[in-house]
Every structure is written in C-alpha cells, then in structure tokens.
Amino acid sequence: MITIANVKKTYETGALKVEALRGVSLEIGKGEFLALAGPSGSGKTTLLNLIGCLDSITSGEITITGTPIASLDQVKRNLMRQKNIGFIFQSYNLIPVLTARENVALALQLFKGLKDREIDERAMDMLREVGLEGLENRRPMDMSGGQQQRVSIARALVKKPPVILADEPTANLDSHTGEEILGLMEKLNEDHETTFIFSTHDQMVMDHARRIVRLHDGEIISEVRR
Amino acid sequence: MNGFKMSMLNIFRYRKRSMITASAIAFGVLFSIIMEGILIGSNTDTERNLRDYETGEGKLYASGYFKERSMLPLDFFIERKDRDAIETNAKDIPITSRTNLSSELYFNEDFFPVAGSVTSVLTAVDPAKDARVFRTALKVDSGRWLKAGDTGVVIGSWLAEDIGAKIGYVVTVECRGRGSFYQTFDAEIIGIVKTDDPVVNRNSVFIDQVYADSLLALGGAVTEYTFRSSESGARLDALGAKIADGTGVEFYNWKKVAEEVMKLLNGKQSNGGIFLFFIFIIAAVGITNTMLMAVMERKSELGMLRALGFDKAYIRTLFLMEGFGIGLLGTAAGLILGCAVNLFLVRYGIDFSGLFRDLDIGYRLTGVIRSTWDFKSIMQTAIGALVISTVVAWFPSGKILKDEVADILRK
Numbered sequence: 001m002i003t004i005a006n007v008k009k010t011y012e013t014g015a016l017k018v019e020a021l022r023g024v025s026l027e028i029g030k031g032e033f034l035a036l037a038g039p040s041g042s043g044k045t046t047l048l049n050l051i052g053c054l055d056s057i058t059s060g061e062i063t064i065t066g067t068p069i070a071s072l073d074q075v076k077r078n079l080m081r082q083k084n085i086g087f088i089f090q091s092y093n094l095i096p097v098l099t100a101r102e103n104v105a106l107a108l109q110l111f112k113g114l115k116d117r118e119i120d121e122r123a124m125d126m127l128r129e130v131g132l133e134g135l136e137n138r139r140p141m142d143m144s145g146g147q148q149q150r151v152s153i154a155r156a157l158v159k160k161p162p163v164i165l166a167d168e169p170t171a172n173l174d175s176h177t178g179e180e181i182l183g184l185m186e187k188l189n190e191d192h193e194t195t196f197i198f199s200t201h202d203q204m205v206m207d208h209a210r211r212i213v214r215l216h217d218g219e220i221i222s223e224v225r226r
Numbered sequence: 227m228n229g230f231k232m233s234m235l236n237i238f239r240y241r242k243r244s245m246i247t248a249s250a251i252a253f254g255v256l257f258s259i260i261m262e263g264i265l266i267g268s269n270t271d272t273e274r275n276l277r278d279y280e281t282g283e284g285k286l287y288a289s290g291y292f293k294e295r296s297m298l299p300l301d302f303f304i305e306r307k308d309r310d311a312i313e314t315n316a317k318d319i320p321i322t323s324r325t326n327l328s329s330e331l332y333f334n335e336d337f338f339p340v341a342g343s344v345t346s347v348l349t350a351v352d353p354a355k356d357a358r359v360f361r362t363a364l365k366v367d368s369g370r371w372l373k374a375g376d377t378g379v380v381i382g383s384w385l386a387e388d389i390g391a392k393i394g395y396v397v398t399v400e401c402r403g404r405g406s407f408y409q410t411f412d413a414e415i416i417g418i419v420k421t422d423d424p425v426v427n428r429n430s431v432f433i434d435q436v437y438a439d440s441l442l443a444l445g446g447a448v449t450e451y452t453f454r455s456s457e458s459g460a461r462l463d464a465l466g467a468k469i470a471d472g473t474g475v476e477f478y479n480w481k482k483v484a485e486e487v488m489k490l491l492n493g494k495q496s497n498g499g500i501f502l503f504f505i506f507i508i509a510a511v512g513i514t515n516t517m518l519m520a521v522m523e524r525k526s527e528l529g530m531l532r533a534l535g536f537d538k539a540y541i542r543t544l545f546l547m548e549g550f551g552i553g554l555l556g557t558a559a560g561l562i563l564g565c566a567v568n569l570f571l572v573r574y575g576i577d578f579s580g581l582f583r584d585l586d587i588g589y590r591l592t593g594v595i596r597s598t599w600d601f602k603s604i605m606q607t608a609i610g611a612l613v614i615s616t617v618v619a620w621f622p623s624g625k626i627l628k629d630e631v632a633d634i635l636r637k
Contacts, residue, residue, distance in 0.1 A: 046632075054533060055632035075537070082535025089635075093530035097235035109228075110535050155534075 001195055002028040002051060002163065007060035009046050009218075020046040022218040023060065030162065031193040033186065035200050035209035043218040044199040045167055051197065052085050052165045053077040065162060082110050086156030086194075088166035092148040094140040094155075100127060100147075101136040104154045111159065126154040130184060146177035150184065157188060166198045170205055182208045229540065233547035236520070237555070243516055248556035250512040251611050254505040255560025256567065258607040261502060263568045263597035264576075268589055269491045270598060271422075275590035276487060278361040279423035281480035282452035284466045286312060289474055291449060295483075298328045298347065300404055303447035308473040312451055315469045320358035321453035325350040325438060329401035331385075331431060337395040344389060346381075346429045348401050350438035350448075359454050362419055362426060369393040369417035376434045378416035382427040384583060386418045393418065399431065403442035411441055423590045424582050451475070490588040506610065509556070510618045513549050517622040520548065528626060529635035538627045545623045546616050553615020557608050564604075571597035 009021040021043045028034060036044040049055040051062060057070045064084055072080060086107075094103050104123040108114055114122075127136050130150040140148050149169065156164050166185070170178035186208060189196050198205055206212050214222040237244045277283060287295065291302035304312070309323065329348035334341040353372040357363040363371040367383050379399070381391060391397070393415055400410045413433070421427055439446060457465050466477030481488050521528070531541055579593035589595075626634055 049632040049635075052533065053631075054635065055630045078532075078535050078537055081533060087530070087533045089526070089530065091526060093526045093635075095232065095527055095530075097232065097239050106531075107534050 001030045001032075001065065002026075002197075003061075003063040004028075004047075004051070005061045005063075007047070007050060007062060008058045009043075009050060009055070010058045020218055021050070021058075024215075024218070024220055025060075026213060026220065028195060028197065030195055031189065032211055033189050033196045033209055034211040034213065035198045035206050036213050036215060037200055037206055038215035039201060041217075042215040044201075044215050046218075047215070048165050048167055048197065048199045051163070052087060053080050082159075084161050084163055086159065086161040086164040088149070088152050088156050088164060088169045090168040090171045092140070092145075092152045092172075094148055094151055096140050099137045099139055100132060100143070100151045100154075103140070103151055104158050107155045107159050122158055123154070126158040127151070129157075129188070130154045144177070145173050146180060149173060149177075149181050153181070153184065153188070157192065157194065160192070161194065163195045163197065166196065168200055168202070169198060170200070170202055175204060178202070178204055229544050230547055233544050234551050236524075236544075236548055237551045240516075240520065240523075243519065244552050244555070247509075247512040247516040248552050248559060251509045251553055251556025251615060252560035252563060254502070254509045255557050255607055255611050256564040257505055258502045259560070259564030259568055259604055260571065260597065262600055262603040262607070263571060264595060266600045266603070267572070267575075267596050267598035268591060271596065272487070272491060272588075272590040275421075275423045276484050277454075277480055279421050279426050279590070281483045282359050283455045283457070283462060284453060284477055284479040285483050286451040286453075286466070286470055286473075286475045286477055287449070289476055292476060292478055298326050298449075300327065300402060300406065300449075303404070303444070303449060304451065304473075304475055306446040308475055309446070309448065309451075311471075311473045312469055312475065315471055315473075316453060319453050319455060319465070319469065320355075321451055321469070322352050322355040322359045323435070323448040323451050324352075324356075325435065325444060325447075325449045327401045327442070329399050329431060331381075331389070332398040332400065333389050333391070333395070334398075337391075339390045342389070344385065344429070346385065346431045348399060348431045348433060348438075350433050350435040350442075350444075352435045359452050362421055362432070365419045365421040367418045367420035369415065371417055371419075372432060372434050374434060374436060376416060377437050378414040380417035380419055380432040381415055382430040383418050383420035384424070384427040385429055385431070386415070391415050391418070399433075401442070404444050404447070407443075409441055422592050424586065424592050425590065427592060428586075487588055487590070502607075506614055509611065510614050513552060513615050513618045514622060516552065517545055517549060517619045520545070521622045521626055525626065525634055529631055532631040532634065541627060542620065542623050545619045549619025550612065550616040553612045556615070557611045560611065561604070561608055568597050568599070572599060 004024055004026040007021055007024045011018045011020055024047060036047055038044050050057055053069055061068050061070045069080060101123050104126055105119045108119045108122060124136060127133060130153055132147060132150050135143065135147060170181055173181060182205060185196055188194065200206060210226050212224045213220055288302040288304050327348045329346050330343050331346045332343045351372065353374050372380055395415050396412050397415060398410060398412050403409045453469065455462060455465055462479050466479060470477045528541060575594035575596035577594050582592055
C-alpha cells in the first residue's frame with residue numbers, strides 16, 4: 001500500500017541545515033491503524049507530510065498505491081492528494097463561513113462528473129456516519145471541538161481515499177471527546193478498510209493504534225504491532 | 227458550493243475591514259463622479275459663456291490683428307469696404323461688429339465715494355445687432371442697454387461694485403483714437419450688466435459704435451466681426467471662410483480665438499485625472515492590504531484547500547473574486563452616493579461667487595458651478611474601480627502559493 005524507502009528530509013534555513021528525517025524505511029499495508037509516535041521534533045509530522053505529498057522529499061522514495069511520489073510535480077502531487085489521501089488536522093482547519101455540510105462537500109467539488117445533488121447526498125451520508133445528523137447546517141463556530149473534528153473526519157473520508165493522515169487529531173480535545181473521536185476512527189477504519197496513519201505523542205491514541213512506530217531524532221527507533 | 231459563494235461569504239467574515247476598504251473605493255468613485263462632473267460641467271459652461279459673451283462661433287479680424295489681439299491694438303482695422311462685403315456675405319447669419327480698445331476709467335468724488343481710476347476694456351458695439359450675437363444686452367442688472375445715438379456707457383457689474391458706480395453717475399474715459407491720439411470724454415453710466423462671464427463683469431465698458439466712431443476717428447472701421455451659427459468643426463471654418471470671402475480679413479473659430487482658455491480647461495481636466503489616479507492608488511493599497519491580511523489569517527485554510535487537491539489557480543481565483551466583491555460593494559456604494567451628490571450639484575451647483583469675484587482662474591464662470599452627467603466617465607470610473615480591485619487582489623496570494631503545502635500549514 002505505502003512503501004517508504006530510506007527517506008531523508010533536510011530543511012535549510014540560510015546556512016543552517018536541519019535533518020528532520022535521516023533515512024526512514026517503512027511498509028504500511030491496506031487497512032492499518034498506525035500511530036507515528038515520538039516527542040516534538042522527532043520527525044513524525046514531517047513523515048506524515050511527506051506521505052501526504054504536502055512537502056518534497058530530499059532523498060529516498062515513497063510509493064503510494066504503486067505510484068512513486070518523490071519525482072512528482074506539483075500538479076501530479078495535487079492529483080495524488082485529491083484521489084488517494086484524506087487529511088485530519090489537529091486544529092480541524094474547517095472553513096468558518098461554510099456549514100458542516102458545505103465543508104464536507106468541498107472535498108468532492110474537484111471530482112468531475114459528480115452532480116451537486118450527488119455531492120450533497122454523499123456529504124449528508126458521511127455526516128450521518130460520523131454522528132452529526134441534524135447539525136449539517138451549523139457553521140464551525142456553532143459547534144464544539146469534538147463536533148468540528150467529526151466534520152473534519154467526514155471531510156477526509158467523503159471522497160473514499162485509501163489513506164487517511166491525521167496529525168495529532170485529539171490534541172485539541174478533552175480526553176472523553178478524544179476517546180469518542182478515536183472510537184469513531186477505529187469504526188470507520190474497519191467499515192471502510194481505510195488506512196489510518198496518525199502522528200501523536202498522546203498515550204490514549206497509542207492505546208488505540210494496532211501498530212506503533214516510534215521515531216526519535218528523525219529515525220525509527222522501535223515498532224510495535226498488536 | 228462554489229468558490230464564488232465562498233469568496234462572497236469571506237467578504238462578510240471580516241465585515242469591518244471589508245467595509246473600510248469598500249468605503250475607500252466608494253470614496254474614490256464618489257469623488258471621481260463629482261470631480262469629473264464638475265470639471266466637465268465647468269468646461270461646458272465656460273465654453274458656452276465664452277461663445278455667448280466673448281467669441282461667438284468665430285471672429286473675423288483684419289490681417290495681423292489675431293497675433294496682437296491680447297494687446298487690443300489700433301493698427302489693424304476692418305475698413306468700410308470689407309465691412310460691406312462681410313455683411314453681404316453673411317446674409318441671414320447673425321453677425322455684429324465690435325471695436326475693442328484699452329482704456330482708463332476715471333471717477334471722482336462728485337459722484338463716487340472715492341476718486342480714482344481703473345483700467346478697463348472699452349468696447350464699441352452696434353446696439354441693434356449686438357444682441358443677435360451676444361447675450362450681454364439681455365443681462366442688464368440696472369438701467370438699460372445701449373441704443374443707437376447714446377453718449378453714455380454700460381459697465382460690468384463687478385466694475386460698478388468696485389468703484390461704487392450707480393446709474394446716472396458720470397465717469398471720464400481716457401483712451402487712444404485711431405492714429406494713437408489721446409481722447410478723453412465724460413460719459414454717464416446708463417446701464418450695468420451682470421453677465422455669466424467674469425471678464426465682462428470685471429472690466430468691460432460698452433459704448434455706442436457710432437458715438438465711438440466720432441470720438442475716436444475710426445472712419446467707419448471696426449476691429450472685429452463676430453457671428454453665431456449652429457455649425458462646428460470644418461463646416462464652421464468653411465462658413466467663416468465664406469463670410470470672409472473677397473475681403474482681406476481672416477477667420478478664426480472660437481476655439482482658436484480663446485485658445486489660451488481652452489489650453490487651461492484641458493490642463494485642468496488632465497490635473498483632475500491625476501488626482502483621481504491617486505485616489506484609486508489609495509483604494510488599490512486598501513484592497514492589497516485587506517487581501518494580504520486575509521491571506522495571513524487564512525493560511526491554515528489555504529493549506530487545507532491545497533491539501534484537498536485544489537490548485538493554485540483556484541485559490542488565487544478565490545482572492546480575485548473576493549477583491550472583485552469588495553470592489554463591487556465599494557463601486558455600487560460610490561455610484562449611488564456619487565449620483566445622489568451629483569444630482570444635487572447638477573440641479574443646484576456650488577456657489578463659488580466669492581472665489582470667482584476675487585480670483586481669475588480662467589473659468590468663464592461667475593458664481594454657481596454646476597456639475598453635469600457624463601455617463602461615459604461614470605462607466606469608466608466604475609469599470610476602473612472594479613478592475614483595480616480585482617487585479618490588485620492577485621499579488622498578496624502569490625507569495626504564499628509558491629510555498630510547499632506543509633510550509634503553509636506550518637506558518
């Protein structure tokens with residue numbers, strides 16, 4: 001599903017070079033529920049960004065569903081994200097002026113051939129699935145953090161991508177809501193066979209993960225499967 | 227859900243900021259409509275007053291007079307023979323002759339509050355024909371207009387005010403006659419004219435042409451002929467040439483006669499354009515600033531849109547539409563306000579009598595300046611404001627869209 005082969009990422013700020021990843025290799029199969037764990041600066045978010053085609057790889061290769069992404073240009077990386085990857089952000093990143101339904105529908109807007117009515121129905125179905133039926137016309141500011149993260153999950157899943165990347169998805173939520181969100185993601189992972197990859201340093205998230213990959217100073221230091 | 231709706235909603239998301247920026251554009255549009263309206267209105271009124279009180283549609287001068295005309299020379303006359311030919315050529319065309327001379331008007335304490343003198347332009351007119359060409363005779367404020375055989379004078383209203391003149395007062399006029407001899411004569415003020423032309427009001431003294439002829443030994447000659455016509459451009463020039471045909475006189479259309487004034491009017495309109503350019507620059511800076519702040523504040527949203535797969539062109543279009551939307555609000559408000567204010571200015575105008583009374587700024591206007599409706603310039607202003615608002619929204623999004631999505635999200 002996803003093959004990461006000796007991936008390095010170096011950030012350059014003037015004369016300063018920071019090696020965020022120092023040759024990471026990993027195989028991630030279909031339907032995994034995987035946590036990239038580690039302290040701040042360990043490289044987990046950088047790895048997530050590289051898998052998500054949000055940043056360029058310094059060296060090495062990542063292959064997603066058979067497509068190597070290191071040499072893809074911006075347009076092809078855009079297409080890769082559009083078709084294969086859903087994102088869940090720590091701070092939800094919803095569009096405040098749009099309703100929950102519109103935020104979810106936004107992810108389908110780029111899919112040609114889908115009619116407005118179909119987009120609307122799929123957005124509603126997804127909101128129903130994440131337990132937000134009745135709240136579809138609310139704007140983010142009128143929703144709790146947990147509800148906003150559910151909208152964010154619905155937006156990531158509505159286009160049915162094979163991979164969902166979640167950067168610290170529970171970091172802004174209280175523990176009870178965090179549990180609910182993780183439970184929801186586990187259910188969606190099972191129902192849709194979607195691969196979920198989290199970056200986290202939250203033990204609760206790690207407790208839910210079926211595979212934990214620990215990073216430290218840009219290298220994988222351990223791996224646990226359950 | 228389309229991008230247009232999102233952009234429009236984003237305008238109202240930062241309501242105060244959007245409204246402030248739209249207000250700057252509205253002010254620019256409002257000011258533009260008023261400035262253009264007043265400038266064009268002033269120019270139109272000035273041109274009309276020039277033709278009504280000074281130039282008619284065109285003038286005929288003896289050869290050599292045109293170049294020296296500002297000095298009011300007494301060396302170039304249209305003689306009797308040419309006058310007959312001109313009047314025959316003109317047939318039914320309203321035409322009249324005048325002679326303009328530089329003069330000094332003396333007034334003493336027998337009639338006036340103080341004694342003194344003032345430089346004036348003495349114009350000998352044909353009372354019977356003058357009103358066919360000029361509107362001066364229709365603008366008598368007190369007393370009456372000249373009649374053939376009158377030995378009195380009619381003076382401009384501001385001149386009368388300046389020296390404290392009233393009907394029946396006697397002034398002494400000093401000027402040169404033909405051959406440069408000095409002539410001095412007393413004349414009763416029989417009329418005061420209050421025209422729409424400051425030049426006439428400020429220093430004009432009118433006298434009967436027959437009486438002037440006898441005083442100044444003109445021998446039936448005059449310095450100019452002026453006519454009215456509905457023709458313009460090449461047809462007017464052809465008409466002037468036809469009237470001058472068979473004589474030694476030269477024809478100059480009114481724009482040529484008043485070329486200094488015309489240059490001034492065109493210059494003022496150009497200056498108005500520069501001023502408006504700066505107003506739109508301010509509006510453009512406002513939009514750029516608003517868009518820049520919007521980009522900075524919405525980085526995470528922009529990053530998310532890029533992460534979803536939206537390309538740079540789509541995101542840039544969102545900002546362009548937002549700039550267009552703010553521009554549309556500002557332009558609409560500016561048009562409504564501008565048209566409302568302009569409606570008032572077209573109907574009632576602004577009273578600048580104090581300014582024009584004491585200061586000669588070239589306009590042939592005496593008091594109220596009225597605006598006009600120039601729909602072409604209003605449309606240009608509106609389209610210009612919309613284009614500027616949209617185009618300047620292009621730049622702020624440029625920098626951030628160059629970055630990697632991860633960098634946008636990290637920032």
